[in-house]
Amino acid sequence: MKDSKNFLALVFCVLFLINFSLRAQELQTGAIRGKVVDESGQPLPGVSITVTGPALLGKATAVTNEEGMYRVPSLPPGRDYEIRAELEGFEIIVRKGIIINVGAVVIIDLQMKPSTLKEEITVTAESPTVDVVKSTKSNIVTSEILTSLPLSRSFGSILTVAPGAVGTSIYGSGRGEIGAIIEGIQANDPDQNAVAIGTDVGMAWDMVEEVEIVTSGSSAEYYNTTFGQTVMVMKSGSNRLSGEFSFYYTNEHLCQIHLPEPDLATLNLAKPSIPVYSYDASAAVGGPIIKDKFWYMGEFRYINSKYTGNFRPTVIAGKRYDNYDRVFPNYIGYLKLSFQLAKNIRGTAMAHYSMQDVPYYYSGWYLTNEANKHNKPRRLNYASTITWFVDNNTILNLRAGGLYFKWTGTNTKEANPDGPHFIDSYTGYVWGNTGPEEYTWKPKVNVVLSLTKFIDDFIGGSHEIKAGIEWERNRGDWGFYMKQPLFWYYYDGSPYYWRAQNNGVTDPIYGDGLLEYLAIGTKYGSSYECGITSRIGGFIQDSFTIKRLTLNIGFRLDHLKAWSPGRTKGAASDPVALAIGETYFKPIYGINPYDEIKYDTWDNAFPYGVFFSPRLGLTYDIFGNHKTAFKISLSRQAEPFPTGTFSSMYPLTWRSFTFNWWDLNNNGIPDKPPIDKYEEAYGETPLAMVSDAYLKAIDPNVKVPYVDELNLTLEHELIPDLKVGISYITKKRGNILACVLWDEKTDRYWYSHEKAPEWWIPFKTIVPAYGIFPAREVTLYFLSNNAPEQFLRLTNVPEASWKYRSFEINFNKRMSNGWQLGGSVNFSKNKGNYSVGWQSSFSFWNFSNANSFVNAYGELPYSRPVIVKLYGSFNLPYQIMFSFIFQHIDGSPWARTVRVLPPADWAAAHNVAMIGYTINVEPPGTWRNEAYDNLDIRFEKDFNIGPGKLGLYMDVFNLLGAYTLTISKNPGGTWRPAGENTTKGTYTPGSLGLRGFSGSRQFRFSVLYRF
Incomplete structure (x- = not known):
């Protein structure tokens, strides 16, 4: 119920914000912004702005506001964009060579001169490199x-x-x-x-x-x-x-x-x-x-x-x-x-x-x-x-x-x-x-x-x-x-991990070998x-x-x-693994981690x-x-x-237990207990696999x-x-x-x-x-x-x-x-x-x-x-x-x-x-x-x-x-x-x-x- 309330609150908040007023560039595009002024630096409202480019499907348009500002968002990245600025009584300005990069805002300011003729002035200048709007690095x-x-x-x-x-x-x-x-x-x-x-x-x-x-x-x-x-x-x-x-x-x-x-x-x-x-x-x-x-x-x-x-x-x-x-x-x-x-x-x-x-x-x-x-x-x-x-x-x-x-x-x-x-x-x-x-x-x-x-x-x-x-x-x-x-750990060519580190004889504490059985x-x-x-x-x-x-x-x-x-974890088919789990784990924890286990x-x-x-x-x-x-x-x-x-x-994930192994019959292979002896090596337990233990x-x-x-x-x-x-x-x-x-x-x-x-x-x-x-x-x-x-x-x-x-x-x-x-x-x-x-x-x-x-x-x-x-x-x-x-x-x-x-x-x-x-x-x-x-x-x-x-x-x-x-x-x-x-x-x-x-x-x- 708590999660449902959190979810509804989040949805309500976002929808409220969307209905309030909203903005900006898309993830995959850039934008052009700028200001259009006359010769004296006064802003020109009502200027028609048209943007075209090889990467743009169709064309994008805008009109300057009272402060002469315009913006053209959602432009795909690419070179050779052009801006065309038109206003009755002024020269037509065409700015070429603009480069749009993904996520960037390019500032292009324009100046228009009065003219009774429909003169078209083409300007080619370097495209700005510094984004003076975004704070992103x-x-x-x-x-x-x-x-x-x-x-x-x-x-x-x-x-x-x-x-x-x-x-x-x-x-x-x-x-x-x-x-x-x-x-x-x-x-x-x-x-x-x-x-x-x-x-x-x-x-x-x-x-x-x-x-x-x-x-x-x-x-x-x-x-x-x-x-x-x-x-x-x-x-x-x-x-x-x-x-x-x-x-x-x-x-x-x-x-x-x-x-x-x-x-x-x-x-x-x-x-x-x-x-x-x-x-x-x-x-x-x-x-x-x-x-x-x-x-x-x-x-x-x-x-x-x-x-x-x-x-x-x-x-x-x-x-x-x-x-x-x-x-x-x-x-x-x-x-x-x-x-x-x-x-x-x-x-x-x-x-x-x-x-x-x-x-x-x-x-x-x-x-x-x-x-x-x-x-x-x-x-x-x-x-x-x-x-x-x-x-x-x-x-x-x-x-x-x-x-x-x-x-x-x-x-x-x-x-x-x-x-x-x-x-x-x-x-x-x-x-x-x-x-x-x-x-x-x-x-x-x-x-x-x-x-x-x-x-x-x-x-x-x-x-x-x-x-x-x-x-x-x-x-x-x-x-x-x-x-x-079974992951069988050798030591310098010997199948007996501990014995090899103890001059070739059984270690009195850790036994002969080291074996890891995956559950x-x-x-x-x-x-x-x-x-x-x-x-x-x-x-x-x-x-x-x-x-x-x-x-x-x-x-x-x-x-x-x-x-x-x-889902259900399948049982191991290895008789040694099953016997180890049955002998050493089940009497204490009530489960054999190597047997079939079902979880909700x-x-x-x-x-x-x-x-x-x-x-x-x-x-x-x-x-x-x-x-x-x-x-x-x-x-x-x-x-x-x-x-x-x-x-x-x-509980049903990659789990394993590592055992010190005593090869009691010295036949070189792990046998079921009690023929061989095993002891968990690191003090780990199958508690995480018990019933509903995962809920904790x-x-x-x-x-x-x-x-x-x-x-x-x-x-x-x-x-x-x-x-x-x-x-x-x-x-x-x-x-x-x-x-x-x-x-x-x-x-x-x-x-x-x-x-x-x-x-x-x-x-x-x-x-x-x-x-x-x-x-x-x-x-x-x-x-x-x-x-x-x-x-x-x-x-x-x-x-x-x-x-x-x-x-x-x-x-x-x-x-x-x-x-x-x-x-x-x-x-x-x-x-x-x-x-x-x-x-x-x-x-x-x-x-x-x-x-x-x-x-x-x-x-x-x-x-x-x-x-x-x-x-x-x-x-x-x-x-x-x-x-x-x-x-x-x-x-x-x-x-x-x-x-x-x-x-x-x-x-x-x-x-x-x-x-x-x-x-x-x-x-x-x-x-x-x-x-x-x-x-x-x-x-x-x-x-x-x-x-x-x-x-x-x-x-x-x-x-x-x-x-x-x-x-x-x-x-x-x-x-x-x-x-x-x-x-x-x-x-x-x-x-x-x-x-x-x-x-x-x-x-x-x-x-x-x-x-």
Whole structure:
């Protein structure tokens, strides 16, 4: 009932705001604003404004108001726009060469002279580069950048030019936290928040018209912009028939590896993964079906490549494992229709489909062909929009679309599907099979209705007000199944993990081996994680301009309902797993986690409530000439909420239990108890799988995690077409979520020593020096035998910390006069104890016990103190175009870790469980990996042939021949102190040394014909 009231209140609020008065640009377009004056500078009302351009279906019109102001919104991005200004008794003014970028407002002021004749004066001037209206900090990746630079033609390469970006991480965020909009529709995977185009499968690269990368200060219209957002506009047709055909090719003979063959052989390294062959062919065509009424644009792209493996050959249990190649066939199709139903109604419809069938998908020096995955991803993106220009001051826009993704990851042909998955914890090799075979199903639907209203002379200025309502439904299914659900941990070639570390004899505390049994089904559909969300949101924003000052004020409200449907987990078929559950778990907890278990639907899984997200921005045109702007933006935004945020709390998810194993009959294989003995290794319990325990898995008082953001920016047009800027950006996470220990009987959280000193017993030890690593004194905590059963609950953790700040210098000279140049430098800090690698829901287990806080505060995974990016294109003699991209990115932080096992005598004296814990010996960032420096270049030459141009290209990737050595340098291992606060004990380091080698210089040749 409470959720229903929240929902109705939200709907009422949004509808009230829409009916009040409304505004601004659409997500996929830009706008022109300006003032028309006479020779004396007096405003001219009633001037007829007409805008035309190759990217615009039909034409757009406006009339100046009493102050001579005009506005033309909803213009597709493109070049060569023209403005025609007409007023009886004055010259006709035609302004040419205007460039419209997505999300940008271009200020074009005009001056008209009196004339009794219908004279037409044509003015061609540089288009402004500084947006003196918006407070958003963003970077525009134009069509000139996309087509000229030596990019890899995938989504990730778009972010190559984004300031502060490391791969798909922006300003220290996880790689899966960036938002994505394609043709106005949300385009992130439902369960993981990954960008849902051009990542796991290819995309129609040549059909991308322009991309706005919003890095901070986003408006209230945007959802899922907390850690940046890419707004992608796809190409449309035009009144002219056009098309292009392209072919890109490289092979192993066009790749150069820095280390010679004898060196690789001596080091027992495989060559870096390089293409045996790789070709990329595409054909695109677009044009009018009905001129000025109905356009089309379509493309088919086929990519096929074969890459050498980078597996490090080895012998395991007498079997030789050699390197192996990987093949990646990819089919991509794209179609977009643009139409004008009436003079004031226009719309688009788009579909994008991509599929792959990859026998060996993953790479890695340690990954045998048996343990790889046969991947088959299928992805569909679709979007449509209708825009109704009700009058010169009112626009109604409806967008609808979504995505569909299906993936299967099954065993390779070499795998043994009936056996275990083997992992050697010392050498790092994995073999046997892929582990569980997996699949996903991820549909999304997104609908947005918005209304825009322009109001002049209200409260001393002009307003562009926009309000809207949005609905989004997501479902994320992740299935997994395995005939023998066993992960068998070896140690340095021995099947007995503990015995191998104890001089070949049974460890008196931990036994012989270490086995992990997964509590999942044996066939497709028998066990899967599933989460469904329905989100309704509303927003209102006002861009309020008083002379040179613009206030961008807005907020959005979002309410989300989450649930997981009831279903049944299939039973294991492995008799050992069933017997272990029956012997050790069922007598205590009443269930066998390896048996069939049925669960009911989980309604209202997460108490999301209504999240209020305020946005405040200020932009000041310092000199009033539209060339220098000072901008401030502040916001509080909810973190992305993929279905994985809560679906993993439901009992039917990927669950497993790890056991110390005593091979009592010494036959080398696990047998049913009591023939062999087993003991849960980490104190974990199946409490989360008991009956309705999942209803307690999320704190009912949990708050939605958010990010507070501040951005200060100064931008200036230094010379025509060249913009420079400096920025200061800060981000801080709040209400951080994590799964932590909770005791139901006392309603008490006990995940740290401070919260439960009687259950976490402190132990001071000195981890011995090893190599260059000095000895370190640390205090960790062991689990008391009096502690309650371990049950993890999702809640806000006040001790969790994540902070980012950066000082940024950037510049951009857009393409004109035969050259373009851009770049940025970021000096940043990213510190805390909440380590996010992919997305925050993947980090919920960061604080699973008290030792999670030991030496945890330090540099975070995407902390890079200095990031430098530089790119450009230049016309050389003989009409040859030279382009380049250079990146310098400081190395990633790391620290020494170790697993500490309690001394048996001390444990008995302090009533402590004999469970070891892995801790940080030193704070993250004590060490850094090597920096990344890379230079890619391109030469291109165009020839006029027939109705079009033939282009010949040569790309050189990694021109400097940089390479990266994969080195196991953290000694890790196990420390068994003889007592407290002593250096005496047994330290067994992990395996150190050279593991892999990546990096090669690669030449790629291509031919492109455009007409």
